[in-house]
Amino acid sequence: MPDSSAPLPDHRILEQAAEWFAALGDEDAGPDQQQRWRRWIETDPEHGRAWRYVEQVSARFQQARGHAGRDGAGHILQHTRSDRLTRRRLLGGGVASLAAWLTWRHTPLPDATGRLIAGLTAGQHTTTGEIRDLGLADGGRLWLNSATTVDVAYDNALRRVTLHDGEILIQTGADPRRRPFVVDTRHGRLRALGTRFTVRQHRDHGFLAVYQGSVAIRTRDGDEAVIEAGRQATFQAASVTPAGAADPARQAWSQGLIVANDLPLGELVEELARYRHGHLGVDPAVAHLRALGTYPAGRPDLALAMLENALPVRARQPLPWWVTIGPA
Template identity: 25%
Template sequence: MADKSDHMADAVAWYVKLTSEDVSSADKQAWAIWVNQSKQNAIAWEEIKSTLSKFQSIPSDIGMSVLGRGTNKVDLNRRATLKHIALFAAIACPTGLLLKDNFLSSFYYDYSTKVGERTQVMLSDGTTLALNTNSAVTVNLTSTKRVIKLHQGEMMITTGHAIGLDSPLSIETADGNVVPMGTRFNVRKFSEFTRVSLYEGKLKVTPKHNDIQHYMKANEEVDMYTLDVVPNITDQKISDAWLTGYLEVNNLSLKLFIEELARYRPGLLVCHPDVHNIKISGAYSIDDIDASLNLLSQTFPIRVQRATRFLTMVLPAT
């Protein structure tokens, strides 16, 4: 098997080729074949995207003078970095590779939230869509079909009495699709699968690469992988408390609890291994993470240390 660095070198060569002025559509097709050929290729490409996304959040004038210090400076006309955004949008979508990057969200998605943000919208067909932290969706409502696609993050959908449009509604993620029949349900995209939690009504769940159809009843929760649908086997059900600004858990380990809280705040929030197994129950604010951490440190033998503005550590109490 090829070494990881080979995939990286290939991915870099593809990137350079695709950003050339003379890139042909045959090149793009060849790239699409390459990226879908193996998981390693796809991973290498994702790494390039996430590495380059760092640059895209830097204002170019500031970046040139700060990062380029030492290299001789030139006077440049200001240009937007939109070229690269266009590149990724153009070649990433047809193959289903997702843009995971916040910065691009406002250009590319219909609705999106930043880390720590939450929003609620009512679509023109009467469907209510609530987006949790760091989430992105595209919406396509026509007279023949209505598609809501979750690209990343988590959303709660409440279907309304279809206003004007009675075409079938389908909720899609990279893992498959969900067809609701008069319901309220939560969809959360994890890296490997999509967790669907049904609160009311019925749902039909179909994984992307398998013809099976799974019908869900109220209060059921399943994990949809591209090849299969399986019940959520952990004892933690997704609570809809996030809609009102709380993380509700029942006997969850501190390790996982902190990982959940970390979704709502930029920067790093880490937990010391010695306190991983403390069990947490109750509802904690996701709008005021500091308050939640303080509350934890009053209840459990832990202390919270802010190492830098970006790194907060949950440590054993001394």
């Protein structure tokens, strides 16, 4: 789901709205049920807000199916199905099944990896669940996370990547012409000082984690800071805020993985949701549980099955595009 500065309605109300949506979509739904739904909507303004959110999720899901075409729509549905037995079969022997999946995941795909960006300008994007690995003309590399849009522009004075949405990982190359390498975001410009780093664009701020070298930040309003290797920061138009040590495991998404090292379940589910069409939520009653392990970003249903095996939780799916992790 797209990032938003507005908080979601209460979890309980969201679940009620999804249940109403499923009930009204049933062919047996009659006038009495519609009247009960109207009374529910009118009881509380938050009910209406939750209902609008569910409608938006449904519309985006249907739009994604339409854009994907027949074959792509089948792929989307395959990645949003609720068949627990199928997910158990995918899980198989746990570690062995994940190892087999990783072998498949790292087999090079000619249309998804290794593409060379050699022109002066190039617009690149990924769809939900897609990760791309691109070679830059100066020998560097650029990885695009799920639902990411960038422009790449090399000219005589500058090597520039403009991040519009999503997240990127960059390994800069050595440029014989010594042109600066910069990443422009809506909140400011980052200048790489021979480095490897990730940048994520949120609606109200940017996030930077530096793994090698250092990166200079200049915000849109002129605040400046240099973030060294092993550190991370958030930045807005007017300020830069150091955010502690950078976790090298955050780079794992470039290999199609999400690494949870004692990560709260709520945060892990939020990450998995980036790779899945529709709504993927977590009940506050289990959001505090700590998760360990390595999960496949491109197979969120397999990841959910792994979580069900590891923690006292269960995935509920009242609609093809609505999944909630709750107590087992």
